[in-house]
Amino acid sequence: MNAVTSARPVSDVAHATCLGIADLSARARAGAKGPGTAAWLAGLGLPLPARPNSWLALPEGGLIARLGNTEYLIEGNAALVESVLRAPRAAGVYPVLRQDAAFALCGSRVNELLLQVCNVDFRCLAADPALVLLTSMAGVGVTVLRSGDIANPVFRLWCDGTYGHYLATTLLEIAGELGGGGIAPDLLP
Amino acid sequence: MPWRLLRFATAKQHPEPRMFTAHAELKKSYDVVIIGGGGHGLSAAYYLGRDHGITNVAVLEKGYIGGGNTGRNTTIIRSNYLTPEGVKFYDESVRLWQDLSTEFDLNLFYANRGHFTLAHTDSALRTMRWRAEVNKHYGVDSEVVGPDFVKQAAPMIDLSCGGHAPILGALYHAPGSVARHDAVAWGYGKGADLRGAEIHQQTEVLGIVVKGGKVCGVQTSRGFIETNKVLCAVAGFTPRILEMVDIKTPLYIHPLQAMVSEPIKPWLDPILVSGSLHIYISQSARGELVMGASLDPYEVQSTRSTLDFVEGLSAHMLDMFPFLSHVKVMRQWAGMADMTPDFAPIMGKTPVEGFYLDAGWGTWGFKATPVCGKTMAHTVATDTPHPLIHGFSLDRFRNYALTGEKGAASVGH
Amino acid sequence: MKIMTCPINGPRPVSEFFYWGEMRPMPDPDTCSDDAWADYVFNRNGAPGVKKEWWCHTASNTWFVAVRDTEKDQVLRTYLYGEQP
Numbered sequence: 269m270n271a272v273t274s275a276r277p278v279s280d281v282a283h284a285t286c287l288g289i290a291d292l293s294a295r296a297r298a299g300a301k302g303p304g305t306a307a308w309l310a311g312l313g314l315p316l317p318a319r320p321n322s323w324l325a326l327p328e329g330g331l332i333a334r335l336g337n338t339e340y341l342i343e344g345n346a347a348l349v350e351s352v353l354r355a356p357r358a359a360g361v362y363p364v365l366r367q368d369a370a371f372a373l374c375g376s377r378v379n380e381l382l383l384q385v386c387n388v389d390f391r392c393l394a395a396d397p398a399l400v401l402l403t404s405m406a407g408v409g410v411t412v413l414r415s416g417d418i419a420n421p422v423f424r425l426w427c428d429g430t431y432g433h434y435l436a437t438t439l440l441e442i443a444g445e446l447g448g449g450g451i452a453p454d455l456l457p
Numbered sequence: 458m459p460w461r462l463l464r465f466a467t468a469k470q471h472p473e474p475r476m477f478t479a480h481a482e483l484k485k486s487y488d489v490v491i492i493g494g495g496g497h498g499l500s501a502a503y504y505l506g507r508d509h510g511i512t513n514v515a516v517l518e519k520g521y522i523g524g525g526n527t528g529r530n531t532t533i534i535r536s537n538y539l540t541p542e543g544v545k546f547y548d549e550s551v552r553l554w555q556d557l558s559t560e561f562d563l564n565l566f567y568a569n570r571g572h573f574t575l576a577h578t579d580s581a582l583r584t585m586r587w588r589a590e591v592n593k594h595y596g597v598d599s600e601v602v603g604p605d606f607v608k609q610a611a612p613m614i615d616l617s618c619g620g621h622a623p624i625l626g627a628l629y630h631a632p633g634s635v636a637r638h639d640a641v642a643w644g645y646g647k648g649a650d651l652r653g654a655e656i657h658q659q660t661e662v663l664g665i666v667v668k669g670g671k672v673c674g675v676q677t678s679r680g681f682i683e684t685n686k687v688l689c690a691v692a693g694f695t696p697r698i699l700e701m702v703d704i705k706t707p708l709y710i711h712p713l714q715a716m717v718s719e720p721i722k723p724w725l726d727p728i729l730v731s732g733s734l735h736i737y738i739s740q741s742a743r744g745e746l747v748m749g750a751s752l753d754p755y756e757v758q759s760t761r762s763t764l765d766f767v768e769g770l771s772a773h774m775l776d777m778f779p780f781l782s783h784v785k786v787m788r789q790w791a792g793m794a795d796m797t798p799d800f801a802p803i804m805g806k807t808p809v810e811g812f813y814l815d816a817g818w819g820t821w822g823f824k825a826t827p828v829c830g831k832t833m834a835h836t837v838a839t840d841t842p843h844p845l846i847h848g849f850s851l852d853r854f855r856n857y858a859l860t861g862e863k864g865a866a867s868v869g870h
Numbered sequence: 871m872k873i874m875t876c877p878i879n880g881p882r883p884v885s886e887f888f889y890w891g892e893m894r895p896m897p898d899p900d901t902c903s904d905d906a907w908a909d910y911v912f913n914r915n916g917a918p919g920v921k922k923e924w925w926c927h928t929a930s931n932t933w934f935v936a937v938r939d940t941e942k943d944q945v946l947r948t949y950l951y952g953e954q955p
């Protein structure tokens with residue numbers, strides 16, 4: 269997946285502290301599901317989140333998220349993702365094509381934006397930082413988790429790629445009203 | 458208190474009589490018992506008397522007349538349906554509507570406005586071409602028009618719908634109309650009463666006695682009555698009545714909601730419906746905007762209404778008419794829609810002799826009130842289905858011979 | 871806003887869910903009569919009651935069973951198919 273936002277993100281530090289939205293759609297990603305998936309991924313040397321709807325940071329960068337009972341999303345390190353994509357599949361493992369649009373939101377006013385577009389109050393992630401939430405944001409099905417520390421949270425967001433443009437436009441419009449905007453990924457805390 | 462009012466209050470004889478007689482007692486038996494004092498039941502009672510001379514008739518209504526979907530609907534009348542069966546049937550209804558005010562000596566506020574079904578996609582436009590052809594074939598005024606024509610009829614419209622659902626054209630149906638719903642129930646009730654039928658409000662049917670496959674009586678909250686013919690016209694309550702006679706049907710009940718705005722100056726003449734945005738709107742004679750949307754997404758057998766509905770409908774309405782953003786919503790409500798899988802009604806005889814069914818009217822049965830009464834009266838009086846309702850029999854499901862009306866009826870109105 | 875509890879994702883607004891009707895046993899299409907098959911395909915129990923229904927949490931594509939009073943619109947229980955209610 270290519271980046272979905274057309275305007276080049278300005279390297280605007282002010283946005284990043286107030287409310288910044290980075291487009292991470294172009295990151296490498298792999299998905300798999302099915303009853304054999306946990307064992308298969310473990311065999312590939314990946315650590316596995318113990319609970320459904322939780323995630324772990326990977327030692328080589330990136331993350332692995334468990335979506336529901338038997339579905340996993342791996343994102344980050346291109347070489348690692350490539351090795352998962354190429355590994356011969358075992359019984360009960362079905363590939364999931366990940367054509368997500370993906371974003372990261374940060375800044376002091378990020379909650380004000382989130383409260384306008386989603387029913388879930390993401391402050392609950394402060395109590396359980398390993399939680400992955402699958403919900404609906406501005407009418408679009410999204411997967412959300414929080415990385416970064418509590419003082420400077422970064423909310424990661426994935427949605428179906430075909431909704432990416434709409435969701436990005438919607439979020440950027442609100443971010444603009446709150447004094448934020450698009451940022452380059454390297455400005456994320 | 459003004460003197461004139463006091464005189465009315467104390468007088469025994471009122472110059473304006475009640476619309477119909479209140480009967481203290483139920484008779485021991487009736488030739489026909491009609492369950493449901495909505496438009497359909499009252500209209501059937503009326504035509505039984507007028508066309509068939511059958512006047513020993515009781516209409517049993519558990520609440521008050523017109524308190525069901527008849528008094529909850531958004532009163533759109535049209536005949537631009539998709540199937541030949543539907544078009545012929547609804548066209549006859551539109552014809553009957555024309556004379557009703559005169560016939561009842563009661564103003565139904567029947568207002569011919571013109572009806573647009575907006576197309577936002579190529580496939581919607583294709584269905585409209587198809588509908589227009591079927592309509593014209595049966596002599597119904599219906600044509601596909603371009604966005605300019607829509608703009609002329611409703612100058613306040615944003616043809617781009619906020620940019621994400623631009624209007625490509627519309628199916629225009631000049632005869633499309635609205636009418637005063639309560640008055641329709643009252644008019645038919647008054648007419649039936651004049652011809653001898655009895656209307657019993659606050660009378661609930663609790664059971665139906667069937668012996669040897671034939672109807673022989675009805676148990677009500679006010680006692681038992683004998684009868685060999687029962688017509689069931691209870692819309693969203695139909696499955697409960699059918700349990701009493703052990704008849705299975707595909708009927709399922711979802712709420713259909715609607716809302717009105719505060720009254721504003723007249724600015725919208727025609728009736729507008731959008732299949733893609735799932736909304737419709739007209740402006741009443743009082744200036745209120747009458748607005749509706751699609752069915753609620755899941756089964757509920759009650760008339761609760763929801764905030765989700767108001768939010769969803771308002772959001773889409775603003776796509777079409779952004780200038781309404783400051784107009785206040787005044788009321789919202791719901792009715793129970795008795796839905797069928799093919800969006801056509803279920804009418805006629807049933808496996809139980811003497812039990813006749815007028816149901817499956819879902820979100821679209823107000824316009825059919827006159828023709829339903831007329832054809833059901835014929836069916837009950839002669840024990841043979843009226844030719845206009847052949848396509849609507851309950852048998853069609855068992856025979857896999859559905860009457861697919863979805864393309865013309867999916868946005869409820 | 872009505873709340874439905876997904877067995878995996880927890881309580882969520884009902885707008886995140888999709889309703890797929892009452893759970894009904896399918897007759898064996900090879901052995902049942904045409905009438906029994908048509909009954910299965912078309913007929914529904916439209917009367918109010920406490921029903922077992924299929925629901926799906928669309929944001930996570932989780933299918934599950936809800937036991938619901940369809941007159942009061944009250945969800946009594948939700949559980950994953952195959953799990954004991």
Ligand SMILES: Cc1cc2nc3c(=O)[nH]c(=O)nc-3n(C[C@H](O)[C@H](O)[C@H](O)COP(=O)(O)OP(=O)(O)OC[C@H]3O[C@@H](n4cnc5c(N)ncnc54)[C@H](O)[C@@H]3O)c2cc1C
Pocket residue numbers: 492493494495496497498517518519520521522523524525526527528529530531532533534660661662663690691692693694698713714715749790791792793794818819820821822823824825869870
């Ligand atoms: C919000 C909404 C909008 C709609 N908009 C339109 C529209 O624009 N155009 C259109 O053509 N149609 C529309 N409809 C559909 C239309 O309202 C109905 O199809 C039609 O009114 C049905 O009339 P009826 O007489 O059969 O039923 P009802 O008017 O519902 O009458 C049935 C009566 O039966 C009574 N009853 C039930 N059970 C018993 C019992 N056991 N004993 C005694 N009495 C009983 C009820 O109290 C009720 O009064 C709409 C419906 C709704 C809910």
